[in-house]
Amino acid sequence: MDRIYRVADGRRIEGVTRPVFIHNFSYHLTGLQIYADGAIHCWEWVDLDGLRRKLDSGWVVTEVPEGAEVSAFELGRWKTAEASFGLTAEMLLGEVADDIERLNDRPDSTDRCLTRLDRYLATRDEDDRRALREAYLAIPEHKRHYALGDMDRKDGPLVALATDIGEPPIGGWFQVEAITESMRDEALRYFAERDQARTEYANKRPADDPEKPVAGTxxxxxxxxxxxxxxxxxxxxxxxxxxxxxxxxxxxxxxxxxxxxxxxxxxxxxxxxxxxxxxxxxxxxxxxxxxxxxxxxxxxxxxxxxxxxxxxxxxxxxxxxxxxxxxxxxxxxxxxxxxxxxxxxxxxxxxxxxxxxxxxxxxxxxxxxxxxxxxxxxxxxxxx
CATH class of the missing domain: 1.10.357.40 (YbiA-like)
Structure with missing residues (x-):
């Protein structure tokens, strides 16, 4: 993504761009412009609901059919062959919604999920666990496995908590038919060990650090x-x-x-x-x-x-x-x-x-x- 901005009524409004295809006879690779005030430019000015309509109508697309002609800015033209695309319309909408939140320095869907996780871990209340489930599912699907920042376990421990006991996993990398009580317990141990490690890391000082904080300049x-x-x-x-x-x-x-x-x-x-x-x-x-x-x-x-x-x-x-x-x-x-x-x-x-x-x-x-x-x-x- 590239950072951009526009000026409206004398004020600077921050934004970002995301690559998308516009279907106007042929397919054009372009930058979807997303701004902090919720305005979105896709060759026309829309808001988030307007972007959904553009996706539904096929004006904005996230994939190109086999054999279709594509142009990319002034770089050239070609026809697709054996193309592979990984982003759906719903994924793009989720990404754009998160962009708008971040541009306003507000928590995005992942941040909100982690806040719900912390609350559930503190209370172990079932209502808080259900809220955690909803917050997890609100993360764009292709971003969920990054939520914990764990390259080994991915979002597995999060899924184990968000899924009801006896229910098939609602996401993650589980190769099981249903979440069990032992899986839930293992997830709780995971988060307890993670929090302990974070606390130890936060309090850890290099061996050659001064005992007292550095004085003011x-x-x-x-x-x-x-x-x-x-x-x-x-x-x-x-x-x-x-x-x-x-x-x-x-x-x-x-x-x-x-x-x-x-x-x-x-x-x-x-x-x-x-x-x-x-x-x-x-x-x-x-x-x-x-x-x-x-x-x-x-x-x-x-x-x-x-x-x-x-x-x-x-x-x-x-x-x-x-x-x-x-x-x-x-x-x-x-x-x-x-x-x-x-x-x-x-x-x-x-x-x-x-x-x-x-x-x-x-x-x-x-x-x-x-x-x-x-x-x-x-x-x-x-x-x-």
Whole structure:
């Protein structure tokens, strides 16, 4: 199915399409358009009852007779030979009715059946079992064996509950003449074991998960310090722009941002001018006027990771503040690059992600956990 929509009276109405044949002299494969307001287009506008009439009249069909001519959009024409079709008119009507429910975020026939199942399992009341039977039969026939989502048992346990004792199975894959009391009991055991397994799965946590839920997101970025940072800068000290001098390759830079932009250019003179810039913003502007180091876009994330490690290794007080964020996700805003920042559903947030990485490394160090390969560096790499 494809998602579609139409606009009516200034509002967007969601829809889906289903393939059907229109019989208009020859047979035409087309898309049956189904919308959330119940409108259905099959070369004419109808509702669900209208679609039934179109099926009864033969205007909409789900199969094509042997030897009939078929056209498919603009792809071509052919005649049917030994064709096989699996959808009846009633099945299609059931599918379309379910489409309309789902488009309105309402339970479809399978959802309603499973709700009835839960009620019966809770009450074991005969009236609730009869309601379960009706709800099961309301599912389009070709969809019933998917109701439980069990590829092995299909809908067998559901049929065993919905069918009266002594009655032939009303569906499913049973090869028996009638449902017995033992089959009913087996179905009840099936659902009890299923519910227990679901509960265990819902409560299961990966072995390396934290014991407590992850804290709420910490949001950074956007603050500048033209007159120097306040005495209590709080979490703003984690920003790349915060004036925390770092030494890289024997050169001291006023901030991570200064170092990043200086190292991004191949012009040695420009590097020094960037290093001496009064603010990170000025450093960025100076860097923009110079050529980038070859391959910089692919290397920049690794360079930033090294600079952040240097910052927190050389400033234990700032490292303590970073550690104080616990396991909270860090959202970094206030930058003009979607690579480094996040803005709602935009941005890759690499500055925030790298802060989380460095924080984890600091936590490992504090816990005495060795980080494999932490002393290794690929040959030829340098921050100089």
């Amino acid at each position: 910490v949001h950074l970025g956007g603050r500048v310090f033209p007159k120097g940072p306040p005495e209590k800068a709080g979490l703003d000290v984690l920003q790349d722009e915060f004036p925390a001098p770092i030494e890289v390759g024997g050169v001291v830079y006023p901030s991570v941002s200064h170092a990043y932009w200086a190292l991004s250019t191949a012009d040695r003179g420009a590097r020094e001018r960037i290093r001496e810039a009064e603010t990170p913003s000025e450093a960025r502007k100076l860097a923009a006027e110079s050529a980038r180091v070859e391959g910089w876009p692919d290397a920049r994330t690794a360079v930033m990771a090294g600079l952040q490690r240097a910052k927190f290794a050389q400033h234990p007080r700032l490292a303590a503040i970073l550690l104080g964020t616990g396991d909270a996700p860090i959202g970094y805003g206030g930058m003009d690059s979607d690579h480094w920042a996040t803005r709602g559903d935009r941005g890759r947030n690499w500055s925030g992600r790298l802060l989380e990485l460095v924080r984890s490394e600091l936590q490992a160090q504090a816990a005495g956990i060795e980080i494999p390969g932490s002393d290794a560096r690929p040959s030829g790499t340098s921050l100089r």
